[in-house]
Amino acid sequence: MSDPDIRLQPWETLIEEFSCQQYGMSFDTLIKAAGRGAKAAYKVAKRLKKTGRAHVLRVDYGSSGPWRNSKTFDEPDVVPHGPLWIYPTREIAWGYLEFDPGEWEPKASTAAHLTAVTELRLALTGLETNPQAWTSERLLRRWLKTDTGRPDVHIHDAWFRDFTDPDKVWAIEVELSRKFGDGRLQRTMTAALEAAERNDLAGVLYFVRGDSVRKAVKGVATRIAHQRNLDHLPNFEIHDLDATLVRKGVR
Structure with a gap:
């Protein structure tokens, strides 16, 4: 369940709604969508994940990278392959979409x-x-x-x-x-x-x-x-x- 005390900024709410409509997005796309630099994008991703509003998953689809281990989202000994993705939980997506979208994760x-x-x-x-x-x-x-x-x-x-x-x-x-x-x-x-x-x-x-x-x-x-x-x-x-x-x- 998500933290009821979280207060999203308007731009974060917009990103979250956009992400719900698009299923989710890679971190690279999140950085472009946010338009506030990588640091701000990673910060909002960390906050959404910590409060149970979003999942973060690394998806390997053969892209050469280079990929670097994320201290926040990867285990210390993991050699990363593919980009990180953020996608809303079923509960959060349901709230924005006004219908139950079912379970989903990037493939x-x-x-x-x-x-x-x-x-x-x-x-x-x-x-x-x-x-x-x-x-x-x-x-x-x-x-x-x-x-x-x-x-x-x-x-x-x-x-x-x-x-x-x-x-x-x-x-x-x-x-x-x-x-x-x-x-x-x-x-x-x-x-x-x-x-x-x-x-x-x-x-x-x-x-x-x-x-x-x-x-x-x-x-x-x-x-x-x-x-x-x-x-x-x-x-x-x-x-x-x-x-x-x-x-x-x-x-």
Whole structure:
């Protein structure tokens, strides 16, 4: 249980709510989100963990680092592999989200993707937590749940309200690596487009990492367009993820 006497500063509350919507975040992302330097970010992480509001876990997903032992969050004899993550407890997330999200902890298989999506969110909407501006995957899974307890459509990485045209809401997809074999990429992209159309969205914005992923996504988009007897998809855009992060000062 959390300490009832803790008093969070407004910026800490904002970070906590943001983290609940995004499942959690790596410490590197926390530092960027807080915008107050590494010392302040580590201090709030230590306080949230100590008072039982958040968990801290090291997640090894193959990134080379370098990683240094944390006197606060690692055992003294542990050789660290992978970044530290902070994520709210089920109780705290429940309070912010207003539904029981169940138990969750970061996994090596999805940590890199979640990090990219969260950094993109910071780049596009900052720490805005209004779900009408940015609807996270975690919220979409709740909103689109059917009587079976599961969504019956593809769940996008997020929905994003276009600040240049507030009447438009775009689906966000982040692609970090090539999907090989058995038409996996085409199936995923087709499902993403169909889900956007079914929910009356403006279309799908694909943020990709690297030239090979861009070429693959562009090629599949052309193929899908031709299957629809179109020269191109009018509701589909490809953007460079890392260029976006650099331009917006997140990288």
